Amino acid sequence: MVLKYDSNLIIMTNKDTLIKMFEGIRDERTKHANTARRIGNAFLSMLDFASSAGDGKLSSVHDDIAQGFITFVKGLMSNQLAQLKGGASFGSDGSYSFDKDGNLVIESARSRDFDEMLQNGFALKRNPTSGKYTLSISDLIVWGRMVINTLEVRKKYAIGGNVYLSGASSKLQHVEKVYSEDGETVVGYKCYILKDDGTMATQNNWVVGDQALCQTFDIEEGVYQNVSNQYYWRLVTQVSEENVAITEKYIDKDGNEQIRELYEGQKFAWVVLSRDDCDTNSGIPASGDTIVLDGHRLTENEDTDYTERTNVLMLEATGSGSPRIIALTGVVDYKHTTDNEVFILSPRKVIFTTEHFEIRTASGAPITFVHFMGPWVKGTEYHYYDQVSHANALWTCIVEKGKSTTDEPTDGNTYWRKEMSGGKGEKGDDAVSYILEASPGYIRLNSDRSIDYTNGYIDKGDEYGSDKYLVVRGYKVVKGVRDNRFSTEASPVTLRLTINDGSAYSEYTPSDGDSVSIDFEPKYGDSYYSMLEEISHSGLKSVRVDMCEGSEYNPNKILATLDIPIVKDGQKGDDAASYNINFVTYKDDVHNDTLLYVYVVRSVGKESTSTLISNIPEISETAGLEVRVYCDGDYNENLTNHVKWSGSIQCSAWETVKNFEVRLYLNDKLVTSNSYSFGEQGESALEIIVTPETLVFDTDDSGLVPSGTSKQASISCYRNGVKVTNVSYIKSVEKNCSASVSESNSSATVTISEITSQEVVDTSGNSSTISNTSGYATIRVWDKDTNLYHRVQVKFMVNVAKFTGQMVNTNKRFSLQHEELVNDVKDKVGSSELRQFKGEITQTAREISLSVSEKSVGRRNMLVGSAFQRDDNNVVISDSARIEMNSGYNGTNCIKVIDKTKSGDLHYIGVYWDGSQGGRSIKIKKGKKYTLSCYYKTNRILAKLSIEGVYTDKQENATRLGQVNYLSPNSFKVKKINEWELFTTVIDTTDAQSDYIAFNFWEACNVSAGTISAWICRPMVEEGDTYNGWTLSEKDYDIIGANLIDNSRTLDAGGNVLAVIGEKTLVGDVYELKASGSDDYNQFYRINGNAFKLNTDYTISFEVRGNAEYIQVNAFYPANNTKYTCYTEPQNGVMSEKAGDGTTVGYVTLGEFEVLQKQQRVWVHFRFKDRLPEQLYFQFTKNAEQTDVTSWNVTITRPKIEVGAVVTEYTERKSDLVDKASLKAAGIEITSDMVELYGNQVKVSGAKGGTPVAMFENGMLNSNLINADKIMAKQLQTTGSNGQSVNIEDGLMRVYGTNGVCNIEFGVNSNGEAILSYYNKDGKWLYDLGPEKLDGGQLTESTLSGDKYVSALSFFKTNDFFALETYINVTVKQVYKKHSQGLFGNNLFFDGDQEIANNNAAHMGYKPFEKVSDVTTLYRYTAPRQSGTIISDRTYGLTTPALAKQADGKYFTSNSVLAINGQLTNLAPAGYYFRQSERVMMAPYPMPSAGTQSVRFPAYSIRWLNITSDSTGIVASGFNAMMSYLMKTIKMEI
DSSP states (O other), rough: OOOOGGGGOOOOHHHHHHHHHHHHHTTTTTTTTTTTHHHHHHHHHHHHHHHHHHHGSSSSSSSSOSSSOOOOSSSOOSSSSSTTTTEEEESSOOOOOEETTOOOHHHHHHHHTTTTTTTBSSEEOTTTTTEEEEOOOOOOOOOOEEEESSSOOOOEESSEEEEEEOOOOEEEEEEEEEEEEEEEEEEEEEEEEEOOSOOOOOOOOOOOEEEEEEEEOOOSSESSOOOOOOOEEEEEEEEOSSSSOEEEEEEEETOOOOEGGGGGGGEEEEEEEEEEEEEETTOOEEETEEEEEEEEETTTOOOOOHHHHHHEEEEESSSTSSSEEEEEEOOSSOOOOOEEEEEOOSSOOOEOOGGGGGEEEEEEEEEEOOEEEEEOTTTEEETTTHHHHHHTTEEEEEOOOOOOOOOOOOOOOOTTEEEEOOOOOOOOOOOOEEEEEESSEEEEEOTTTTTSSSSSOOOOOOOSSTTTTTEEEEEETTTTTTOOOOOOSSOOOEEEEEEETTTEEEEOOOOOOOOOOOEEOOOOOSSSSSSSHHHHTTTSEEEEEEEEEEEEEEOGGEEEEEEEEEEEEOOOOOOOOOEEEEEEEEEETTTTEEEEEEEEEEETTTTTEEEGGOOOOOTTTTEEEEEEEEEEEEHHHHHHHHHHSEEEEGGGGGTTTEEEEEEEEEEEEEEEEEEEOOOOOOOOOEEEEEESSSEEEEOOOOOOOTTTTEEEEEEEEETTEEOOOOEEEEEEEEESSEEEEEEEETTEEEEEEEEOEEEEEEEEEEEEEOOEEEEEEEEEETTTHHHHTEEEEEEEEETTHHHHHHHHHHHHHHHHHHHHHHHHHEEEOHHHHHHHHHHHHHHHHHHHHHHHHHHSOOOOBTTTTTOOOOTTTEEOOOOTTEEEESSSSSGOOOOEEEEOOOOOOOOEEEEEEEETSSSSOOOTTTEEEEEEEEEEEESSOOOEEEEEEEEEESSSSSEEEOEEEEESOOOEESSSSSSOEEEEEEOOOOOSSSEEEEEEEEESSSSOSSHHHEEEEEEEEEESSSOOOOOBBTTTTOOOOOOOOOTTTTSSSSSEEEEEEEEEEETTTTTEEEEEEESOOOEEEEEGGGGOTTTOOEEEEEEEEESSSSEEEEEEEEOSSOEEEEEETTTSOOOEEEOSSSSSOOEEEEEEEEESSSOOEEEEEEEESOOOOOOOEEEOOOOOTTTTTTTTEEEEEEEEEESSSOOOOOOOOOHHHOOHHHHTTEEEOOOOOOOESSSSSEESSSTTTOOOOEEEETTTEEEOOOTTTTOOSSSEEEEEESSOEEEETEEEEEEOTSSOOEEEEEEOTSSOEEEEEEEEEOEEEEEEOTTTTOOGGEEEEEEEEEEEEEEEEHHHHSSOOEEEEEETTEEEEEEEEHHHHHHHHHHOOOOOHHHHHHHHHHHTTTTTTTOOOOOEEEEEEEEOEEEEEOOBBGGTBBBBBHHHHTTTTEEOOOOOOOEEETTTTTOOOOOOEEEOOOOOOOEESSOOOOOTTTHHHOEEEEEEEETTTSSSEEEEEEEOOTHHHHHHHHHHHO
């Protein structure tokens, strides 16, 4: 059958037509519709459509071309290169594209390894807020021109934009090369650091092995060419230990050679940075660079553990990923990797490395985080506390921190600890694991191998309060629940600590239900054996604790194992000697020449000296120290000898030489060298120093620097360390400020003011205006000597107080929001929720206000003695409580409560202001509310604090009447142990039973909780219902406590001082006692024990210095079978209890202090109970580290013992100096500027209760009680309006002028003589007015003339340098021949007149002492005279005429003080002295005639001063040695 169709019916063969055709057939409902035909036509049409569309399909196996637009709904993947010849567009709207010409339009781009925190890779990012783009990249190299609108300068240094918190940072002042031993190769760079300017010295914190990093841009705003950045990261190979001033020699205008210090005497430390050991692309260090510590190269032979120097903390405020804080550890090379990360904190990412992240329990024990790594994988490195599953068990890696292991976890492997063994019970029970934990998790040893107990050890709270325990606890873990009491009688476990390969161990099996733990206690004296002491000397790196099944140790039944590492502190090695060569250049402008001076710097330990090479006598082959000078690489003998002789190299004489090198040899071994080139130096660079480097401004509360605020910085210029004067300064650029420049003395003062502001917006869209946080002023410096311009920035920063302004604004907005919220929700939530919300806001405001009120509001505390400085009758302290000085809140003394609890037995231990308990109740005002408060902390959560108020009938010797009405709870428990908390309660006295209330603060516990330690501090009662911060009471007073030690100023034996051994020296107005000894213990000062009372707090304090190791203050108890107890609290230590039963001799150390070379004041607080010691004694120990010392010493001064737990300033008084409370109660108030007497009547009586001798009434003197004939006073003084005054004292009336100088003195002097003396305005005595009416014309004033002298003893090394010779009956002084050359020059021999004439020029005017540096200034005194009679001269301390007469004509070494306490002082020693300016003279031989002819014979002579034993002087002349030859010739002729 052939199917036919009517082609005329098919008019469109497309998809739409077919759909309509089939829908029509589907929906047809009429009869005779010829459906078959229609179906056939539809199929034929579909076949036609399919055949006509067949050529338009894309092939899936052959190359093909699509003529239309193709959409791929699920995406497109190509395994080969996709060629987009017309480009491509991306995004929903096609806004990002890559066109056919290579133009890319994107939002951002980054590399796969990009990490903002570690600064790896690169990224180009768009800021979604500002729309600006940021490029983050490691290095930027520009071959052409770079135009920058704004360039932000970033430096890595200790303070500034990006802060490095590491062990050292410095700014470099000078840099010079360091050469190898052969002098041929540069091995490093010596970098000088500004250290000490005479007013401030800082420590040189660099050590050998440090890695010094410098990274900075020194580029100003604008357009520049050849822009590059300074970067280097180098190893520190040498470090100075002493600061040195750089000096140079120069020729002054008179042609004399002088020495001067560079940089105005500032001193420098230095470090040497390696040339080769550095990061890739490291630049050369230069002056002005800032270097910071970034890592340390650890070596096995280091004596000190420098691991901490590998740690770095960086605070970055600008740049990619900022703001952020990055902590790194283990930086031992020139890179930062993820292995170094400890944490990274930023608003965008927070990363913690779990190895370094620790959380502690309430007891202080650390919780170490495990890092579950999944199944163990062979070959993978695992680190400390990585945890894996393997062999049906869970394992924790316990390899040493910082190391790793690839070992397989097995039972015998020491790097792995099995935590949980797998296993499945019949009912699918969970597996059980066992763990051990130690607190602390390590044992740290001091340098002497004793244990350092400073961190992590557990205080057991027993009678030996200083004991610290290492505690190891075992746990059984089931379903994540830890059980510490799982050891039972049926299934016991045993703990065992093993050391010394099993030779020593400690083992413990807990009782049924007891805590599974083992304590290792310290050694206390020799009283018991200590495993910790055994551990400290074991020499091991760790010790092991095992927990096993059973009641005995069984190595085959180990449940858990714990390794405790032993950490050792290092010791510093001995210092070594070193040499360095320094150059100092001097520009001789007069001769247009340059001199290069050569200095040798010799350092031994901390001592360093810099000496001109010509002034070192040991520069010779025989002494082993030799200098050699090389010219352009060749040794030059002539220049070497010249440098040895003169110490310098003259440029004009060696202008053809390009490079000079000076080498220093010691025993033929090169120890140091340095090179210099005249030709390449040119004019030395100008050093511009800005002080301070950065100005810091503070803001007000609104975050703005107040208008009108200004700060100043100074700018000075130096060249070769010498200040440059030919410069000028011009302001160039101002950023975020206004600036002005003024010049004075070749320096500039730059004033920065008017800091501009900026608008900041928080995340909620709120804006605030604050000051810009940084800026600068650019100053242009014109160096007129070189006609060059330099630029320098004076920078400023604004203090972070700007955030306070932001906080105030935020707080205001918060208050408004709070009010709106209350109004909006008050009908929708319960009132309790509203009150709670209000309460939180109120509490926040209270916390802010309290810190202000404590500092600004007067004394409001009604409790006297709340600072617990000493016992008094106001407060009673329980027997089981004591005062402690170092444990209190914010430095205030506190009360420590020790409560040995027992179930049902309350002890009520604390402090009582209670008239019924022996103290004093507090007088109150009825109807008022009072707030009671105190700070409290405890070591047990079960401890309870009660703040109690009880009515009493009177203040003292009272009876209790009943409890007060509490408006809030008065009993409290702490939220956390060992943390201070403030507790308050309010009482209402409306229905008061009395005018007196006892206020008590006590701890109590009604369950058995072991020994509870609790501390009570800053108790307070104040009027009102609000706590406003703790203060003292108005009745509290400050005193200078009495000194209980007799003769404390003179340090003599006697009174309660039993013995004094040592040498005394008067220093000022007190004596010092220096004791020496070589024994292990050396006693030198003993005090009788009867100076003390039982149950009383004392402190002993004194000043000490010396070279011994320790000084101890000990108490001695003889054996008498009576027990004793002593509480001691050393400076910066904790209080401990020491006791004995008295059956043996007792020695108790109250305090032990390390002795330093620098004098320090030390103290210890102590209290005796049960029995007083027989004596206290001071002793010191030898210093075993000083192996070359056989005797050690200590020096003490100002010892003081006073009552109370307080240290006041030294006094020798035996009673309290001031008692303000008692004085005020009597009507006397003493303040810093006045003494006020008040009250209706102030009476002065002859004796207590006696007849009144003076009366003050209604503010006036009662004249009836004044006898005008007898006004007795030790001193009377009047003062005029212009400052003039009259003083009457000790029988003399003195009239003072307006300048405070005595002009007239009238009365009887100390010699009993009546005087009337007149002085000029400067206090110079003029004359006495006597019967002859003497005037100033008869007065000859005193003189004290001085000159510089060279002693014969220092010049000749002897005073025997001449002899008496007689020629023709005349005796003369003739200098020995061996000394003549030094005095008269080289030409000594002459024959006849012609020889004399030829040599006159060689001798006349020769100055033999001109260059001598060892000079002494002597002063000759001439006393003043009145009409020829010597009178007193108070100007020089010559208070009597006899003393002035004694000084007349004598020579002194001082020009200010010639006498002290009536005795001459500073007298010149006897000997022969030459003026430094003395010249050789042509002097005739002193003979008047010879024969019948008058003859004078020439000779050379020189004068000297002969000072005799009484310090008077005679001028004499001596002649040269060849005079004897001449005289013999003359004598023969005659």
